Amino acid sequence: MFEVRYLLELAFTSIPSIRTSNVEPRTSNLENEGDYVLEVIAAQALIQALEQENVSVVFGYPGGSILPVYDALASSTIKHVLVRHEQGAVFAANGYARATGRVGVCIATSGPGATNLVTGIADAYMDSVPLVIFTGQVPTTQVGTDAFQEVDITGITVPITKHNYLVKDHRKLLQTIKNAFYIAATGRPGPVLIDLPQDMLKTKISFRYPKSASLQSYKPVLEGHFGKINEAARLINKSRRPVIYAGGGILISQACEELKQLAEVISAPVTNTFRGLSCFPGEHPLFLGMLGLHGTRYANLAVNECDLLIALGVRFDDRVTGKVATFAPEAKIIHVDIDPAEIGKNVRIQVPIVGDVKVVLQALLPSLKKTDRTVWLQRIEELKSLYPLFYQQENVLKPQFVLEELYRLTNGEAIIATDVGQHQMWTAQYYRFRKPGTIISSGGLGAMGFGLPAAIGAQLGFPEKKVILVTGDGSFQMTMSELATMVEQKLPLKIFILNNQSLGMVRQLQEFYYDKRYFGVNFEFVPDFVILAKAYRIPGYNINTPDELTQRLPDILNTPGPALVNCLIDPRENVLPMVLNGQIITKVEES
Amino acid sequence: MRHTLTVLVANSPGVLYRVAGLFSRRGFNIDSLAVGQTENVNISRMTIVVEGDALVLEQVTKQLRKLIDVIKVSDITAEEFVARELVLAKVTANPTQRGEIMQIADIFRARIVDLGRRTLTLECTGDEAKIKAFEESLRPYGIKELVRTGKIALLRGSKYTNVNNIKEEAM
Numbered sequence: 192m193f194e195v196r197y198l199l200e201l202a203f204t205s206i207p208s209i210r211t212s213n214v215e216p217r218t219s220n221l222e223n224e225g226d227y228v229l230e231v232i233a234a235q236a237l238i239q240a241l242e243q244e245n246v247s248v249v250f251g252y253p254g255g256s257i258l259p260v261y262d263a264l265a266s267s268t269i270k271h272v273l274v275r276h277e278q279g280a281v282f283a284a285n286g287y288a289r290a291t292g293r294v295g296v297c298i299a300t301s302g303p304g305a306t307n308l309v310t311g312i313a314d315a316y317m318d319s320v321p322l323v324i325f326t327g328q329v330p331t332t333q334v335g336t337d338a339f340q341e342v343d344i345t346g347i348t349v350p351i352t353k354h355n356y357l358v359k360d361h362r363k364l365l366q367t368i369k370n371a372f373y374i375a376a377t378g379r380p381g382p383v384l385i386d387l388p389q390d391m392l393k394t395k396i397s398f399r400y401p402k403s404a405s406l407q408s409y410k411p412v413l414e415g416h417f418g419k420i421n422e423a424a425r426l427i428n429k430s431r432r433p434v435i436y437a438g439g440g441i442l443i444s445q446a447c448e449e450l451k452q453l454a455e456v457i458s459a460p461v462t463n464t465f466r467g468l469s470c471f472p473g474e475h476p477l478f479l480g481m482l483g484l485h486g487t488r489y490a491n492l493a494v495n496e497c498d499l500l501i502a503l504g505v506r507f508d509d510r511v512t513g514k515v516a517t518f519a520p521e522a523k524i525i526h527v528d529i530d531p532a533e534i535g536k537n538v539r540i541q542v543p544i545v546g547d548v549k550v551v552l553q554a555l556l557p558s559l560k561k562t563d564r565t566v567w568l569q570r571i572e573e574l575k576s577l578y579p580l581f582y583q584q585e586n587v588l589k590p591q592f593v594l595e596e597l598y599r600l601t602n603g604e605a606i607i608a609t610d611v612g613q614h615q616m617w618t619a620q621y622y623r624f625r626k627p628g629t630i631i632s633s634g635g636l637g638a639m640g641f642g643l644p645a646a647i648g649a650q651l652g653f654p655e656k657k658v659i660l661v662t663g664d665g666s667f668q669m670t671m672s673e674l675a676t677m678v679e680q681k682l683p684l685k686i687f688i689l690n691n692q693s694l695g696m697v698r699q700l701q702e703f704y705y706d707k708r709y710f711g712v713n714f715e716f717v718p719d720f721v722i723l724a725k726a727y728r729i730p731g732y733n734i735n736t737p738d739e740l741t742q743r744l745p746d747i748l749n750t751p752g753p754a755l756v757n758c759l760i761d762p763r764e765n766v767l768p769m770v771l772n773g774q775i776i777t778k779v780e781e782s
Numbered sequence: 783m784r785h786t787l788t789v790l791v792a793n794s795p796g797v798l799y800r801v802a803g804l805f806s807r808r809g810f811n812i813d814s815l816a817v818g819q820t821e822n823v824n825i826s827r828m829t830i831v832v833e834g835d836a837l838v839l840e841q842v843t844k845q846l847r848k849l850i851d852v853i854k855v856s857d858i859t860a861e862e863f864v865a866r867e868l869v870l871a872k873v874t875a876n877p878t879q880r881g882e883i884m885q886i887a888d889i890f891r892a893r894i895v896d897l898g899r900r901t902l903t904l905e906c907t908g909d910e911a912k913i914k915a916f917e918e919s920l921r922p923y924g925i926k927e928l929v930r931t932g933k934i935a936l937l938r939g940s941k942y943t944n945v946n947n948i949k950e951e952a953m
């Protein structure tokens with residue numbers, strides 16, 4: 192048996208045939224093409240390329256290796272947002288990309304600058320967010336010598352990028368950028384990193400930006416297989432108890448309208464993955480809310496009882512399926528996804544369809560019969576009334592109540608960024624998103640610290656919209672240094688800290704699975720967030736009771752400019768329902 | 783079950799790392815891996831022998847295809863193909879044993895490529911079974927050192943797995 196670790200070492204020394212191959216890029220014989228060609232240094236060409244890609248904002252943090260790019264950026268119309276930590280840059284680009292659907296761009300220097308990006312890159316990879324990330328690198332002559340601030344960032348990020356490049360040859364730079372934007376935004380989107388040695392950035396090149404990507408074999412399939420689509424239509428028309436299980440793919444392919452049509456034509460209830468939230472109107476009578484671990488009881492029961500599961504742009508994540516073998520036991524499954532590797536990865540599929548979910552739905556819809564499914568919809572209504580989302584309203588401030596109030600006062604139309612933990616799940620449960628792309632949250636990776644920088648990115652993408660950050664006192668402390676960025680950029684973010692003075696979600700796990708042996712979860716010291724806000728010249732408010740919330744919230748939300756609201760919530764509150772570890776999704780803890 | 787995959791990849795730096803990393807990360811077992819340039823200087827070909835059931839193989843090939851540098855993945859296990867591996871073996875050989883070892887070499891159509899005072903180095907090519915038998919026959923003499931290239935394979939007849947000849951030609 193081959194020892195794989197050995198192979199990895201081998202990979203770094205590289206096979207001679209691969210190392211010596213020196214293929215001329217397509218852009219190299221520009222001189223013959225007679226176009227107007229500008230002589231610039233590579234770093235300037237890079238900025239011009241970004242302009243050609245219609246990049247209007249980049250998030251970054253400078254350092255020695257990346258200085259040529261900063262020097263070029265200074266005289267560009269592209270807005271540079273100086274963050275306070277590189278993780279903030281990549282999360283902000285991520286929030287920007289999620290909110291706008293455009294490619295987010297961030298820049299960092301070599302070594303520590305590059306490694307500080309890693310969590311944000313992984314987050315974008317897990318949630319299929321299109322990013323192009325530029326990192327500085329030591330000069331080509333020093334690459335591989337453990338030079339000052341050298342890290343092998345392309346090596347480090349292989350498993351968490353859709354693709355990455357180390358551009359040693361300046362002649363390949365522009366084609367590489369073109370390819371990177373194309374790869375990041377098409378197919379199943381994801382982050383692409385470009386590592387830029389400093390000497391390469393200073394080389395003179397002729398600027399001519401390629402019109403298209405040049406990739407040998409990368410061709411995402413958009414159209415679904417005709418026969419499979421017919422088979423899906425047949426199954427749907429025949430089915431008596433269909434459920435639509437819709438995920439982030441719907442948002443990415445902008446298929447929300449098609450999804451709504453599908454649901455209404457075939458009278459099928461719709462449940463969302465966490466990443467899929469906001470792709471279906473939260474108040475729609477066919478909406479079941481989120482499914483899975485902290486999903487609604489009725490969504491999980493509906494999936495359990497359905498005879499056909501129509502899975503659209505989802506990946507059968509373990510947080511959704513619970514014990515895989517028991518998931519949707521009575522159902523045939525149709526699975527549409529643009530990533531062939533997701534189909535059949537975790538669950539056996541009867542009708543696999545590889546394609547862009549919007550294109551596939553458009554092809555599918557005409558073959559569907561409007562069907563009366565009154566009995567099934569009655570059963571759904573029954574489940575909804577038997578097992579509603581529920582919390583005990585008391586005199587202390589309940590986090591669920593904060594979210595209900597936020598929902599009511601914003602009409603479900605604000606952009607809500609969250610961090611990770613209980614507050615995130617309460618947001619998913621109680622804020623019924625009405626507009627596509629309005630939840631900005633770290634799903635697959637669940638990275639605390641995501642919230643504030645991502646909210647900054649979202650607000651920069653939509654300066655006119657109301658952007659609200661719902662965070663926890665734990666998560667907020669991870670990246671609260673970005674308050675300075677927020678103030679510098681004059682962003683009117685409204686920050687709600689659901690303060691339980693603990694790492695609530697982990698405390699909840701210890702309560703249920705470790706006999707309440709609380710350890711390492713209760714903060715002995717929590718800063719006074721209102722005084723902290725003052726340090727940043729942000730109006731701050733303490734809210735301790737439900738009455739205070741009701742009284743002051745309208746003003747806080749309607750006053751222009753930023754606000755930080757410290758909500759002292761009931762620290763014992765749990766996220767319920769909760770599917771028990773490794774069990775069927777109908778087996779839950781309810782109170 | 784063991785599968786033989788031929789994987790065409792762009793000759794870009796780090797491509798071996800991407801492929802090998804994918805196998806280790808996703809817990810796929812590589813039995814052997816051989817890499818080299820093809821008739822096209824921009825393309826290398828990896829022949830990977832991997833262990834797994836149909837589901838594992840489906841994931842392996844799909845995940846490989848997701849790599850941007852991977853041009854083509856073919857599982858040729860069920861096809862007719864020629865497979866070869868090269869082995870170099872250095873065995874202890876006192877002058878008295880040389881004759882015997884040379885006889886063994888003859889049987890396997892192996893060649894003696896180096897003659898030391900106490901050692902013989904043999905080169906042998908063949909399919910897996912032959913290489914194994916060859917190794918077993920040499921073992922009693924004391925194998926000092928042995929190196930194998932890993933399996934490489936081509937489809938028989940007018941079938942191809944490369945990119946220029948994707949369509950099967952008529953015989």
Ligand SMILES: Cc1ncc(C[n+]2csc(CCOP(=O)(O)OP(=O)(O)O)c2C)c(N)n1
Pocket residue numbers: 610611612613614615637638639640662663664665666667689691693694695696697
């Ligand atoms: C970077 C990171 N570290 C650790 C965790 C594990 N974790 C998940 S939720 C959580 C607690 C979050 O606390 P807080 O932000 O206060 O939110 P709450 O659960 O109290 O609402 C922790 C530590 C994580 N998700 N991300």
